[in-house]
Amino acid sequence: AQSVAQPEDQVNVAEGNPLTVKCTYSVSGNPYLFWYVQYPNRGLQFLLKYITGDNLVKGSYGFEAEFNKSQTSFHLKKPSALVSDSALYFCAPPNDYKLSFGAGTTVTVRA
Amino acid sequence: IAGITQAPTSQILAAGRRMTLRCTQDMRHNAMYWYRQDLGLGLRLIHYSNTAGTTGKGEVPDGYSVSRANTDDFPLTLASAVPSQTSVYFCASSPARGGTDTQYFGPGTRLTVL
Numbered sequence: 178a179q180s181v182a183q184p185e186d187q188v189n190v191a192e193g194n195p196l197t198v199k200c201t202y203s204v205s206g207n208p209y210l211f212w213y214v215q216y217p218n219r220g221l222q223f224l225l226k227y228i229t230g231d232n233l234v235k236g237s238y239g240f241e242a243e244f245n246k247s248q249t250s251f252h253l254k255k256p257s258a259l260v261s262d263s264a265l266y267f268c269a270p271p272n273d274y275k276l277s278f279g280a281g282t283t284v285t286v287r288a
Numbered sequence: 289i290a291g292i293t294q295a296p297t298s299q300i301l302a303a304g305r306r307m308t309l310r311c312t313q314d315m316r317h318n319a320m321y322w323y324r325q326d327l328g329l330g331l332r333l334i335h336y337s338n339t340a341g342t343t344g345k346g347e348v349p350d351g352y353s354v355s356r357a358n359t360d361d362f363p364l365t366l367a368s369a370v371p372s373q374t375s376v377y378f379c380a381s382s383p384a385r386g387g388t389d390t391q392y393f394g395p396g397t398r399l400t401v402l
Contacts, residue, residue: 209388220292220378220393221331228388267330275321275346276391278331 179204179270180277181251187283196258198282200242200251200268210251211276212242215265224266227251238262258286291315292394294379300400301369309364309397311379317392319385320362321346322354324375325396331378337362338385369401 181202190196202208212224225236232244242253251268263286269276295310313320318339323331323346333346337356351373353365362381366373377397382389 211390218396220395221380223390223392226388226390271388275333275336276331278323280328280330 178272179208179210181210181268181270181279183266183268183279183282185282186280187285189285189287190258192260192286192288193257196253196255196262196284196286198253198266198268198284200253202249202251202268202270204270208244208251209271210242210244211267211269211271212236212240212251212253213267213269213276213278214238215267215281217264221267224253258284260286260288262286292379292381292392294377294394294397296397297395298398298400300402301366303369303371303401305369307366307369307399309366309377309379309399311362311364311394312360313362313379313381313392313394314360315381315383315392316359317381317383318359319382319389320356321380321382321391322352322362322364323378323380324348324373325378326375334364334377369399371401373399374401375399 211226213221215221227244235241265281267281292313321336322334335354337343379394380391382391
């Protein structure tokens with residue numbers, strides 16, 4: 178089974194600054210990891226996933242994540258945040274037939 | 289536009305009433321899921337279906353039932369609604385069962401049980 182931790186409930190950044198949303202994982206075997214985003218009053222949208230291969234995964238809306246085995250991390254990053262990136266972000270490991278979602282990290286980008 | 293539709297968008301329901309939340313996908317995905325989202329608890333799986341004709345229980349199945357008569361539709365029924373079922377409900381689908389498949393989510397149904 179896999180589990181993840183998002184250590185920050187909230188992240189606040191200024192528009193134009195780099196954005197990082199942290200995720201650490203615990204897994205036996207090969208990890209599979211997803212990032213999803215939920216904009217206000219919307220359903221979840223897939224951003225990117227790590228299955229195997231390159232440790233740097235590029236996703237939607239200019240986001241990327243780096244899989245770091247030694248630090249057991251899969252942090253989501255964006256070089257220059259936009260106000261429209263304000264949303265709830267979920268790092269989700271799949272466990273058998275489902276994705277396991279925690280409470281997520283709320284990102285607020287101020288103008 | 290391909291995707292998942294859910295109906296209704298929102299509903300206020302009296303306790304004890306029966307309610308069916310509808311979910312339809314046009315991507316010909318085999319697997320479908322129902323989640324509920326509650327503040328501070330993330331998303332929790334209610335029921336799932338790996339393929340038409342089969343269903344399974346998730347983390348929080350009590351008080352809910354589902355059916356999967358065909359590939360496209362996956363309705364969720366609350367037989368006798370209770371206030372603790374007040375939540376936002378999301379339907380999702382994926383091409384196949386399995387942890388590595390991307391799930392695609394509908395816009396959600398906000399349900400209030402009074």
